Amino acid sequence: MDSRIPKPSSGVPQKKPAGNNLFDFATINKFDDIKNKKAENESKKPLNELGINVMGQFKFTRSKSPDVQRSNQLTMPKLRRSKSSADLTMSRPTLKRMQTTVENVPTKRFKPTGSIVKPQINAFKNPSQEKKNAILTTMKSSGLLTNAVKKPLIKSSSTEGPKSTLTKTATVNKTVSSVQPAKVANKPKIAPYDFKARFHDIKERYDILKAKSDQQKEHISTLEEQCENFDSREKELLDKIEKIEQELFDATEEREKLIIEIKALKSTNKGLTLKNAALSADLNVTSEQFETTKRSLSELTRKHDRQTIDYEELQRTSGTMKHDYEEASNKLLLSQDQLYQINIERKVLHNMVLDLRGNIRVFARVRPPLQTEEDKMLCGWSFPDEATLEILSNEISGSKKLKHDFSFDQVFDPNTAQDEIFEMVSPLIQSAMDGYNVCIFAYGQTGSGKTFTMDGHEGKLGIIPRTVKLLFDSIKTADILGWKYTIKASFLEIYNEVLYDLLSNENKDVEIRMANARNKTEIYVSNLTEVEVKTAARLHELMIIARSNRATAATAGNERSSRSHAVTRIELTGQHSSKPETLVGMINLVDLAGSESPKTSTRMDETKNINRSLSELSNVILALVQRNEHVPYRNSKLTHLLMPSLGGNSKTLMFVNVSPFQDCFTETVKSLRFAATVNSCKLAKAKRNRQMNQSSVF
Ligand SMILES: Nc1ncnc2c1ncn2[C@@H]1O[C@H](COP(=O)(O)OP(=O)(O)OP(=O)(O)O)[C@@H](O)[C@H]1O
Structure with a gap:
């Protein structure tokens, strides 16, 4: 019968023996039910990442040796939601106490080792199927999985065979024997007919078993109480584990982030290292430059100090000079004023x-x-004084040679140079600048x-070129005296009583027109190109252009010049910078x-026109000499054009050019006679073209 006593901690449902209620199997089963329910509840908990019932796995480790616990403690940070009450049960310290009474119950079901459990737990935190299979293989090879997973507990119990059962029975018997005295073993055999003895014997055995049963009940009650403690403890631990797991999860995530961050920082560090090297090189160069600049600066500072001293000295000098300058300026203004007055006097005297x-x-x-x-015959020439010439014909006319005397303002013999001629002309140019x-x-x-x-x-x-040069030289001098001049130039040709603009090739109508209906002496030429010139060179350019255009107009058979x-024509306009004149x-x-x-x-028409215009010139001059009211300016283009320069407001100079040859004698005498007549014309005193803007200066 001892061999049929069920193992209270096996968790295997036992059949209650009929008619022999030696153990309170209901109580034992209740205990097992509690365990099984816990296991069921645990199995209902969520699967781990591999889809394995984590609690089922840990159920195997509940009865592990302390090595397993240590292993679990080591691997604890790697666990993920794989804890179960069974795992916690495994670590309950009271189990050991239970083992003292029912020591063979949990230990005979599993014999896991710490070395096997460790990878198993690690596997649960790794979600890959390969790892899961590897762990399962490891567990199979170690024999753990064969006993723990594949076979139900009841089978495990049964497969362990009678040996296990016997061991448990022996343990129970051992416990029972501690309640019952040893005399039972030495008790004499009772005769089958001795029912009384048998009854007493059975009663005695019943009492023993009853006492044992009570003891077991009490023990079970203690266990239940412990279970409840375990539950609360388990809950606490679960919470703790969950918290740790969460922390672990967070820490892992943090770690991954940190790894990424470290990688990035490494990369940045690499770049910064390179940059640092480049900057160091730059720094070296800059340091050298800085040193050089520093030296230059100190040198410059020294220079600056010296210059500051010089500057202060110069400032003192400048103050003195400023004072002198103001004095000189005042003197200059006075001098300019005096000069202006002197210039006016000069103009008056010159005029x-x-x-x-x-x-x-x-x-x-x-x-x-x-x-x-050189082979040509010359007239006889003599120049008694600078204003007289005598011309003697080398051909005999009648009984004597013809001889003529002429007086002019000035006579130039054949040896007179160009500059000498201009010397006598230049006062007129100055007069033009004075406004005549x-x-x-x-x-x-x-x-x-x-x-x-x-x-x-x-x-x-x-x-003409000398006039241009003198004009620009005089303008510079006049500038010192405060006069600013503008010069405009135009070039005309009168051929066969028609006017041509020599600065333009256009075929346009160039005519002499009245500028003012009231003053009929004021004229202008329509469509005439007038160019403002600022240099003598530019005026020379224009002269060349005019000469060129004049030559172009001529034909091979008709030399026109x-x-x-x-x-x-040169127009001068002078403006004083400070005076309103x-x-x-x-x-x-x-x-x-x-x-x-x-x-x-040979060209009669041209000759007629030329002689007519020259004749009209002569008539105009004679009218002026005789102070006629009417002066026939408009009888020819030439006199009309020269009207402003031949009238009362003008100064006229006529050159009479003559050839020295005998064959020109008649024409020479004719020209000299005409010139002599003109010379006798003394025009009225010329009036200056003077515009007083505010008040009269003279
Ligand atoms: N005083 C002088 N000294 C030297 N050579 C002169 C002098 N006068 C004129 N000539 C020369 O005599 C020549 C004729 O002179 P120019 O052409 O000036 O005469 P012109 O009166 O202008 O003739 P035209 O009416 O045909 O234009 C030219 O070769 C010129 O160089």
Whole structure:
């Protein structure tokens, strides 16, 4: 019968023996039920990441040895939601106490080792199926899984065979024997018929078993109480584990983040290291530069100190100079004022001189024969004084040679140089700058030297280029005196009584028109190109252009330059910088067409026009001499154009050019006679073109 006593802690449901209620199997089963229910509850808990019932696994480890617990403690941080009450039960210290009474019950069901349990637990935290299989294989090979998982507990119990059962029975018997005296073993056999003895024997055994049963009940009650303690303890531990797991989870996540962060920081560190190296190199260079700059700075500082001293000295000097400058400025203003007054006086005196000389003056010039003309017969020339010339014909007319005397304002013999000529002309240019109209023209037979006198050529410049040079030189001087001048130039040609603009190739209508209906002497030329010139070089350029256009107009069979009048007009406007005065002067430089006798001319129309215009010029001058009311300016283009320069507001200079040759004698005498007549015309005192903006200066 002892062998049939069920093992109270096996958890295996036992059949209650019929008619022999030696143990309170209900109580034992109740205990097992509690265990099984716990196991069931645990099994209902969520599966781990591998889908394995975590509590079922840990159920195997509940009866593990302390090694397992230690192993679990070591691996505890790696656990994830795999705890179960069974696992906690495993760590209950009271189990040991239970083992003292029912020691064979849990230990015979499983014999796991710490080394096996460790990977098993680790496997639950790893979600991969491969790892799970590996763990299962390990457990199988160790025999743990075979007993623990594959086989139900009841089978395990049964497969352990009678040996296990016997052991348990022996343990129970051992316990029972501690209650019952040893005399039972030595009791004599009772005869089968001795029912009384048998009854007593059975009763005695019953009492023993009853006592044993009570003892077991009491023990079970203690166990239940312990179970309840375990439950609360388990709950606490579960909470704790859950908390630890959460912390672990957070820590893992934090760790992963930190790893990523560390990687990033490493990368950044690498970059920073490179940057640092580059910066160090730069720093070295910069340090060197800094040292150099520092040295330069100290040098500059020393220089600055020296210069500061110099500056202070200069400031003192500057103060003195400023004072001197103010004094000088005042003196200068006074001097300028005095100079202005002196200049006015000079102008007045200059004009007086010119007036005394005559408003129209005539200069006669005899040109020398050219190298190619050395064989030609010359007239007899003599120049008794600077204003008189005598011409003697080398051909006998009747019984005597013809001889003529002429007086002019000035006579230039063939040896007179260009600069000497201009020396006598320049006062008129100054007069133009003072605000007078000036007209200089060259009259004479073809080939007598008019163009040479007016234009000249390289190395022997004539009146026009010298006038230009003098004008710009005088402008500079006038600038010092406070006068600012603007110069405008235009170039005209009168051919066959038609006006041409020599600065333009356009075929346009160039006409002389009245500028003011009230004052009929004020004229202007329509469609005439007027160019403002700021340098002598520019004026020379314009002269070359005009000469070129004049030559272009001529044809091969019709040389025009000597058959037309060329007029160079220069307008001067002077403005004083501090005084309200403006001066306007006009210079007309005219190279007249060659006078020619109609008898010798091959181009009659041209000759007629030329002689007509020259005749009209003569008439105008004579009208002026005779102080006629009417002066026939408009009878020819030439006189009309020169009207402002031939009237009362002008100073006129006429060159009469003559050839030295005998064959020109008649024409020469004719020209000299005309010039002499003009010379006799003393025009009225010229009036200056003077505009007083505020008050009269003179
Ligand atoms: N005073 C002088 N000294 C040297 N050569 C001169 C002088 N005058 C004129 N000539 C020369 O005589 C020649 C004729 O002179 P120029 O052409 O000036 O005469 P012109 O009167 O202008 O003739 P035209 O009416 O045909 O234009 C030129 O070769 C010129 O160089």
